[in-house]
Every structure is written in C-alpha cells, then in structure tokens.
Amino acid sequence: MKSIQKKSLAAAAAVLMLGISGLASVGAEPSNAPSELNGDVVEYNARTGLMTADGHVVLKHNDGVARGSHAEYNTKTQDGLLTGGVVADQGNTHLTCDTVRFVSGTQFVAEGNVHGTQEDKSYEGPRAEYSSDTEYLRLPAGGTITTADGSFTADYMEGWMKDNHARGVGNAYVTSPKRNFEGGGDEAEYFGAESGKVVLTGNAWAIQDNNRLKSQRLTVYLDDQGKAQTTADEPAEK
C-alpha cells in the first residue's frame, strides 16, 4: 500500500471542464441574455438567420467575450464559427485557439493550438470538443492538462463533468513534482465520485519518493487527507 498525494488528477480533470464550458457559453446562446457581435463589417440575412462579421470581431454573451478576425452565427440553427487568432475570456477563464465552431448552441469545437487557462490550471492541445447538454468533453488528439499540483497527459482524453469522471488513453502520464509522484500506463481513468479513484491500466506504473510500482493495473484511492492507497491487481514489481 503506497501513499500518493491527492489533487493532481482531480484538479487536472476539472480544468478543462471549467475552461471549455466557459468558452461554450461565450459563443452559444444558452440563456435569454443578449448576444452581441461587433466588427468592421457585419452582415445579417434575416431570411437565413445568418450573421457574419469581419475585421476586429468581438462576440459577447453574458460576461463572456471572444475575439477573432471572422465570425459567423446563425440565429436559427445556433451554429457559429469564430476564426483567426481566437481569444476568449469569461470570468477567470481564458482560452486561445485558431478556430472555434459552435453547433446547435450546445456543441463546441476548438481547433488549432488550443490553450486554456483558469487560475493556476491550464490545457494545451490541438483540439477540444465539448457538449453542454451532456457536459461531455473530448480531446481526440490528446493534450496536457497542468495544475499547480502537476500535469496529466494522454494521446486521447475525455471527461464526463456531471460524474466528475475523466479518462486518458494512450501514453497516459500523470506527474506531481510537488509531491514527488509520477504514474502512467496505456490508460488512466479518474472517478471523482468514488473517493477520487484513479485506475492506471496497461503497463501501469507509479513512483512516489523511493517507492516504485509496476503492474498491468494499478488502482489509486485518494483519501480526504490528500493521500492515496495504491493497489495492484496483479503482483506488483517494487
């Protein structure tokens, strides 16, 4: 049984959820609050419901603001697009990327050098997808989530925010230099509702201080004191 400091995975899973949902509410129109689109040139087709803006584009909704060089938004379908050095802010959430696409007012896709921050948490990767109705987040090309406690990297990542559940597949790697902890495997899965359980599978390994574990499957149970109990389903190498 080994001890692992809590928070590294939990905070890492939370950062994208908060950051992405913040940006989604900038572009989408989930409430009756007015949406505002500014630009050098703005066009509106009342027949199709399509609004376009070019040059110094600023999109505002609630307290969120997104900037870019070109925007499209369809008031009928609630589909939208913002391109050209996108910078979005809402509250303490800041996100930059090349392109953001909104579908039906509930689906959101950020592409190209996606970088999100919220306080001391950040995310970097090539693409992020978020569905506000199911609160499902998908990072199909993976990325790195960083918090003050450490970072979480995988080739593919997804999260279910309602369930406080996140998964990383392919070269999953969790590190917390502050706690002198590292772990990895083919897959890492975090269950926030189950005492912060983290399951590392497929060539799983974990190191903390001078303790080293290796197994096909390692389960880490986080306790309230920020420690963890680690169990190996197969005999672990030490």
Place this chain on the structure above:
Amino acid sequence: MSMEKKMKMMLMLAAAAFIGGIAWVVLSVPKEENIKEAADPGPRLMEYSSNTIREEKDGKLVWEIYAEQSQMNVDTQDTVFQNVTGKYYQGDKLITIKAPHGLYNSKTRNVKLDGGVKAVTSDNETLDSSALEWVANEGKLIAVGKAKLVRQSVTIMAERIEAADEFNVFKAQGNAHIVKGKE
C-alpha cells in the same frame, strides 16, 4: 517770381495731377460688356406644394414621395423636396420614410433623403439615420450616419447600413454592432 505766384503755380500743378489721376482711373475701367458676356439666368425652376411623385417598374409601384414643397429643375428634372414622406414598396413590405429634406436625381433615378431620416416598415421594423439613399439600379436602401436598424429581436448599429432583398439582407460598415436579444 514772387513767393505767392510760386505757391499758386504749385497748387495748380497739384490740382491738375489729381484731376488727371481720377480721369485715368475712370477711363481705364473696362467696359461692362468686355467682362461679362451675358448674365446667367440661373436654373429654370418649377415649384410645387403638396406634390407627390412616383416611380413604377414593370407596372408596379416602386416608390412614391410626397413633399410639402418641391422644386424641380425644368432642364435636369432633378427635384429638391422639403418635409418629405416617402413610401417604398419592397415585395409585400411597405417602408414609410420621413425626412425634412430630399433630392431626386433624374439621371440615376436615385432618391436621397437627409436631415435626420426615420423609416418604419409595415412589420414595425425601424431604420434611423442621418441620411438615406434609394439606389435604384441596385434596389438598395443605404442609411448613412449613425444608422440604427431594429428588426424584431435584432438591432444593428453602424455608420452605414445597406438594406437589400426586400429589406431582408443587411450589411453594416464602420463600427458595426449587432445585438440579438434585448440590449
């Protein structure tokens, strides 16, 4: 020669020089016919009160303009209006426009209203601006100067707003700002 004679001689010479100078100034002024061939009679104008003009296309009324005072240039057919009420027929939509001043260009058949223009459609949409031009060959209304369009839940503000396609397609330029929902 006595001093008194010398003085008289000098005064006489001075008086002769003065009279000669005046004569030169008067005689050297060119005759009027040399500098002005003919007086410009100015444009030939006809003035009307409470007049209405109309434009039709393919038998359909495109617009009609009522003005309290109209002044038409007989030669160019251009017309200047005072206190104008214009009616534009755009598909099923009627746009009623009021302005203190306007100008009809007979060559282009464009109508430009200015001095603070207010337009209201039969669907209760509004367009306010400093000036508003009907561009006949493009079928466009162009609002210029602090233009503001309110159409259902959409408000557009810009320095210039073009309205086309029977008041369904809008292009805003210059600090363009569009709001969907209550502002």
